[in-house]
C-alpha cells in the first residue's frame with residue numbers, strides 16, 4: 001500500500017479550476033517533486049494534502065486511511081509534517097529549545113515556557129540536531145543563525161513530529177545554490193534512512209532534477225506528466241508548458257555560456 005494516495009482531487013475558486021482530477025501516489029522513502037508554471041495549482045494541491053484547504057471532490061489517503069476531511073492538526077498527529085517557504089522558528093529561543101518545543105507539542109504535553117522546558121527532551125533534541133548537522137549550534141539563538149542553518153533547524157523541527165509524510169513548500173527558497181543542494185541531499189538521505197515520503201514544490205529546476213526520484217508536472221490544475229526526472233526533462237508537453245523560459249529544464253552545464 002502506498003504511503004500517500006491522492007485520488008481525483010478537484011478544487012475551484014469561482015470560475016477558476018485550480019485542481020482538476022489530480023491523482024498520484026507517493027511511496028515511503030521517495031522524494032516526489034510537484035512542479036508547474038506560476039498559477040498551475042501547486043499550492044492548491046499541496047494545501048489539500050496538508051489540510052489547509054478542503055477539496056471540492058476527491059480523496060487523500062495516508063497509509064490507506066482517508067484523511068480528506070481531517071484538520072491539519074489531526075493530520076499532523078497521523079504523521080503528516082510540513083515545512084514552510086518562510087522559516088517558522090521562534091527567533092528568541094535557542095536552536096535546541098525550538099526543537100524541544102516541537103517535541104513537546106508533537107506529544108501534546110503542556111507547554112511551560114520557563115524551567116522544565118529547558119531540560120525536557122533535550123537529549124532527543126540534540127540527537128535530531130545532530131542528524132541535520134546543527135548540534136554545535138544547539139545553544140545559540142535562532143535569530144543569530146544564517147538562513148541556510150535556520151532551514152536545517154526547521155527540518156529538525158519537522159522531524160520532531162515523527163512524520164511519515166513530509167510536505168516541503170519551496171524548501172530552498174531564499175538560499176544560495178550550494179546551500180540548496182546540501183539541504184536537499186540531507187533531506188533525501190533522512191527520507192531514505194527513516195522511510196519518510198517527501199512531497200515538495202520547487203521553482204529551482206536544479207533542485208528538482210538533482211534531488212527528486214519522481215516529478216509531477218501540473219498545468220492549469222491538471223497533471224500533464226509524471227515520471228523520472230530525465231523523462232520529464234525531455235517531455236514535449238512539459239517543455240511547452242515552460243515556454244518563455246525555454247532553458248528552464250536544461251541541466252546547469254547546458255545553460256552556462258561556452
Ligand SMILES: Nc1ncnc2c1ncn2[C@@H]1O[C@H](COP(=O)(O)OP(=O)(O)OP(=O)(O)O)[C@@H](O)[C@H]1O
Pocket residue numbers: 013016017018036037038039040041042043044045
Ligand atoms: N484563495 C484563492 N482564491 C481565488 N483564486 C485562487 C485562490 N488560490 C488560488 N487561486 C487561483 O488558483 C490557481 C492556482 O493557484 P495556485 O496558487 O495553486 O498555483 P501555484 O502553482 O501554486 O502558483 P505559484 O507558483 O505562483 O505559487 C491560480 O489561478 C490562482 O489565481
